[in-house]
Amino acid sequence: MSNKIRLTICCLLIGGLWFSSAKAQTSPVAVPSALNNYPWTEHELMEPALLAANIKENPAKLPLILNIGAVEDIKGAKHIGAADKTENLKALKAMVTTLPKNADIVIYCGCCPFTKCPNIRPAFQELKKMGFTHIKLLNLPVNLQTNWIAKGYPLAVN
Template identity: 65%
Template sequence: MKKICLITLLGLLAFGTLTQAQTSPKAIPMLLMNNPWIEKELLAPSELATAIKSGAAKTPLILNIGAVEDIKGAQHIGAVSDAENLVKLRRAIADLPKNTEVVIYCGCCPFTKCPNIRPAFNELKKSGFTDIKLLNLPVNLNTNWVTKGYPLAAK
């Protein structure tokens, strides 16, 4: 009887967690999300914006792996859920040292629904990169970057 109650309780907890409005990968337990990144690999938008605005000599390589506006200094790859753009990502990183600081972002939609961030992050890991950051845009680029006045590429 205890075992049935425990299983039922765990099932209800998992169901309740998954049906809540989600805005961040932290909101869903990592085991249920199957995210390839860990907490320390998330980069706060304010940190990247500060680095860009300061003109720091060592700004990370910023890759737009989605179909959204380019952040200032970003290289536009395009949505890597499209096989052509995944190949474009592979070409963009092919000759880089594996310890290059790489920041990827999409921002098309919430992390829980994004078709681009996981394939791009996995590709960088598979390619041996050791300093990968995912820009923490849990809602989207507009909400977590644009509305805060952070720098975008000139049009």
């Protein structure tokens, strides 16, 4: 076999291995990593099914659920409003100022994928800055409609 053929085969094998490993590392699920600039970690994400189960099975021991967007309220949520607005960020601070720093808090918006949401980052960062240690971000990779409402999870009754 000639050197050109061997070299071509080698290049194809290396290219194929590189392409398959690069493809295997991608994921459709929004999972924070060291390369992303998210203020939250994977540990600080809460799956919607878990919160929905807590609402159904143990409503007396729910975390403080804060809607920091302009979407429907989840059952038991306090509506703050879009946290990218100064007055709503002030309302968020006022809502939690008397709570112990280890209070369980779940925040969500649901207007869009949370990794691109203009409301999640300022609210999460403000709670961290205030010293809260048990903050969870509801994992809504698409939006509230897709990841909560369409699954039949409970909404507030208006």
